[in-house]
Amino acid sequence: MSQVQTTTATTHGGPQGYYETLKTLSEASVTQHFQAFKDIPWDDPEFQLEMPDERVILTDADEIGAHPWYKSLSKERQIEIGAYRYAQIAKVGRQFEQVLIAGVMHHLIKAKDGNPEFRYAMHEVTEETHHVQMFQESVNRFVESAGIGNVAGAPAWFTHLAPVVTAFGGISPEIFFIGILGGEEPIDHLQKAIMRAGGSHPLIDRIMQIHIAEEARHIGFAHQWLEHHWPEMNPIKRQIMTLAFPIVMRTLCDVIMVPSRQARHDMGIPDDVAKEIWWDSEESQKLLRDLFADVRMLADNLGIRKGPAKLIWKLLRIDGRPSRHRSAVGAAAH
Numbered sequence: 001m002s003q004v005q006t007t008t009a010t011t012h013g014g015p016q017g018y019y020e021t022l023k024t025l026s027e028a029s030v031t032q033h034f035q036a037f038k039d040i041p042w043d044d045p046e047f048q049l050e051m052p053d054e055r056v057i058l059t060d061a062d063e064i065g066a067h068p069w070y071k072s073l074s075k076e077r078q079i080e081i082g083a084y085r086y087a088q089i090a091k092v093g094r095q096f097e098q099v100l101i102a103g104v105m106h107h108l109i110k111a112k113d114g115n116p117e118f119r120y121a122m123h124e125v126t127e128e129t130h131h132v133q134m135f136q137e138s139v140n141r142f143v144e145s146a147g148i149g150n151v152a153g154a155p156a157w158f159t160h161l162a163p164v165v166t167a168f169g170g171i172s173p174e175i176f177f178i179g180i181l182g183g184e185e186p187i188d189h190l191q192k193a194i195m196r197a198g199g200s201h202p203l204i205d206r207i208m209q210i211h212i213a214e215e216a217r218h219i220g221f222a223h224q225w226l227e228h229h230w231p232e233m234n235p236i237k238r239q240i241m242t243l244a245f246p247i248v249m250r251t252l253c254d255v256i257m258v259p260s261r262q263a264r265h266d267m268g269i270p271d272d273v274a275k276e277i278w279w280d281s282e283e284s285q286k287l288l289r290d291l292f293a294d295v296r297m298l299a300d301n302l303g304i305r306k307g308p309a310k311l312i313w314k315l316l317r318i319d320g321r322p323s324r325h326r327s328a329v330g331a332a333a334h
Helices: 014-031 075-108 116-146 156-171 173-196 202-232 235-257 261-267 271-280 282-291 293-302 308-315
Strands: none
Touching: 014 116, 014 202, 075 116, 075 156, 075 173, 075 202, 075 235, 075 261, 116 202, 156 173, 173 202, 173 235, 173 282, 173 293, 202 293, 235 282, 235 293, 235 308, 271 282, 282 293
């Protein structure tokens, strides 16, 4: 199985440095990109899910797999829950990417001629479209092979409010780009943890390899977009965004990381176990802090993790040490 390389760039030198970064990201999207039905060997025998398939048993990299309740189950139940869990993560990922695509299109509709952001943002939309396809195709394969039935995705409130959320791409792109990071950073952290732990089913691993590689560019763009445009806001809007920043992050983290009530019911996760996993236990609280290390670095670069906003970060339990650099491993907060 081929390994993929990530491409990131750092903004330096003011506006010109930012535009050079966009050019680098755009060129990387041309030279290194993936297609859902070309770069995944869907019909390879190794990539098939044949139940009971022990390759979908959750490892400690997944917060459900790490819990004693899951470890105490029979292997058969671990396989059933693992298959549903991977399908559920993929479905939520698909739904989040759809919201991202729609919001970016709202944002770009007013773009002026010659805006270098337009080209890279469209590259990102193209890549996210392939992510939507590969996520949903994997869900379809799991549903068919494991007999799961319809997989519960994101919470109902999120899907119902999706049209409103996407509109913020045009109305207030700052809050929308914060939201992009609120969803992308946690799933990126989870997927990297799974791969570092040795991976899982070959189909899942290949999808995660592709997603991690291209999301490195997408996350980098969101960081740089916010750093570039934050000073352009008027003082009142900047203060509102400063207070909203951790709230949006924390809210969308739960959309990505915490299975909906229906999904928890389908997997048979008891309420008391779910409460420990998200986010009452000491281990889960550390994970929650770890998810936002890169975001804390961004917030510090923007100078917004202080004053009343600092209290919000603490109350939401996502405050702590920032990463020294993006994607630093084990940047735990205490």
